[in-house]
Amino acid sequence: MMPTTVPKNIDKYFFNRTKDIKKINLQISSIYEDLPNQLLITGNRGVGKTFLLKKILHDTDKKTLTAYIDISKIYSTNKKVTEEEILKEMLSSIYESLRQKQSVFKNFEDNLKNIIMNIKLHDYEFTDAASIFDIPIPKIKENYKALSKFVMELPQKIIDTSDEIDAFILVFDEFQFIKHVENPEAFFWLFRSYIQDQSNVCYIFTGSVSKSADIIEDINGQRGAFAGRMIQIDIEAFTKEETYKYLNEKAGDIKFTDDGFDRFYKCTRGIPAYINTFCNVLDSGKIYDEEMIKESFMMKMDQIVIMWLYIWGNLNDYEKTIIKILVDEKQLTWNTLLEKTGYSKSTLTKYIDSLNNKAILGYSNDNMYMINDMMLVTWLKHKKETEGQYPL
Known part of the structure; x- marks a missing residue:
């Protein structure tokens, strides 16, 4: 059987990607020279971005800590994504990374407790319901600023207070779900504001997004938080x-x-x-x-096409209607889509953006929208032909 998710034995099933590994490792290696690059890894759904990055994290040296944060896990658990939940997931992942290196954690534990106790002096209350590092973490009242400062500064502080750690790599998978937070642009700027003062921390954002997705503009466009400074690498399918x-x-x-x-x-x-x-x-x-x-x-x-069964089941009726129309018509302009859906302009714009951020829609050079993945088109057509209608 071939793996349908990232297997525990990464080396057994990993294949090729030599050029991609060299390209990404070259950018990551800058953290050892106090000149960290930040990366944006894109590519079609199913192309192997997560497998590739987990292989890279798996092969890092012993003096490099790594953390993997899956934003889609937050969404699937809560049906929403908030800034606070992402920060808490970061803390959990950092803890898991430290747990793998007990000597580092033991040396850092007292420093960590001091940091947390200082946060307690601000507008937080502690709760036993949420515990990371075996220490209660803050339950947010009003002071989101203090919590974000604590979490964002933590990776560099771990490096600075430990002779055993030289660098920290944090991967944010399915980063397009950050679009669901209350103010995604401000959240990306939060990262930018702390990253620019860190010397040995590399942040890697990755996700299945269309190249025209507005979240790409939010994070790395000319008016985005990183304004083109992130190294953007696209992972291709196998030849x-x-x-x-x-x-x-x-x-x-x-x-x-x-x-x-x-x-x-x-x-x-x-x-x-x-x-x-x-x-x-x-x-x-x-x-x-x-x-x-x-x-x-x-x-x-x-x-x-099992992954599309899950994705289709999580789309709303507005998104499904747009997809069905494009399956029937192959490609359409925005104005024609507006006419065929009967949506208001704001509604159509909202759900086209949503489908773009999920890497389902593509946008051609002649201003036409189409389905980005032909496997999805083939599956939907087959369902209609064999069952008389598209899946509900």
Whole structure:
């Protein structure tokens, strides 16, 4: 079976990405020279950004702490994302990182307690219901400023107070969910204001967002918090040659004729998530030609596009309507979409922005909107043909 999520044994299933690793590590290495770069890693859904970054974090040296914060976990748990919840998740991840290095944590524990007790002097009350570092964390009353200052300064303070740690890398996965906080622009500026005074901390933001998504502009556009200063790296799908090598190395018992492999690549487009889920519905010992691949794809489509089943189920009716219209029409201008949906201008703008930030919509050079992922289009068309309607 091929992994459909990031496996515990990262090295067993990790493949290639040598150039991407070198490119990202080159930028990260600046933290050891007191010149930290901040990174924005983008790419289509399922292309392997999370796997790649977890591999990079896994391979860091012993004097580098790493923390991984998944913003989508906050959203799925609470159905909303707030600045406070993100800061608390940062604290949890920093704690988990320190927990892996007990000697560092023991040396830092007294300093940490002193910092927290100083916060207690401000407008906070403590509660036993929320405990990190085995110490109660503040429950917010009014002084959000003090909490954000504590959390944002913590990574550099850990480095400064420990001879065993040289650098800290924090990854914020699915960062597009930050768009749901009350004031995302101000929150990005919060990061910028503290990052510019830190010498050995690298922040990596990553997510499945369209290149035209407004959250890209919010964080790294000319008027965004980082104003183009973040190093932006786009992760591409596997080429046809890379896909062939990947299958030989990781799923060598699945065989193809030449036209069978060509069709397999056209179906998956080199996206590792689709390659893996498609391989999991194929049988070892068979030699798949083009017709067999087509048949397997149509029969097992729900298993192959499993990530879209979850995403579709979490879209609202406004978003689904826009997608259905674009599946039927292939591509439309904003004005035509406005006419066909019957939405107000503000409503259409709101939900187009939402779909852009979820990497579902694309925007062509001739000012046309279309679905960004053909696998989603194929699945929806198949559902309509076989069941008489689009999924609810």
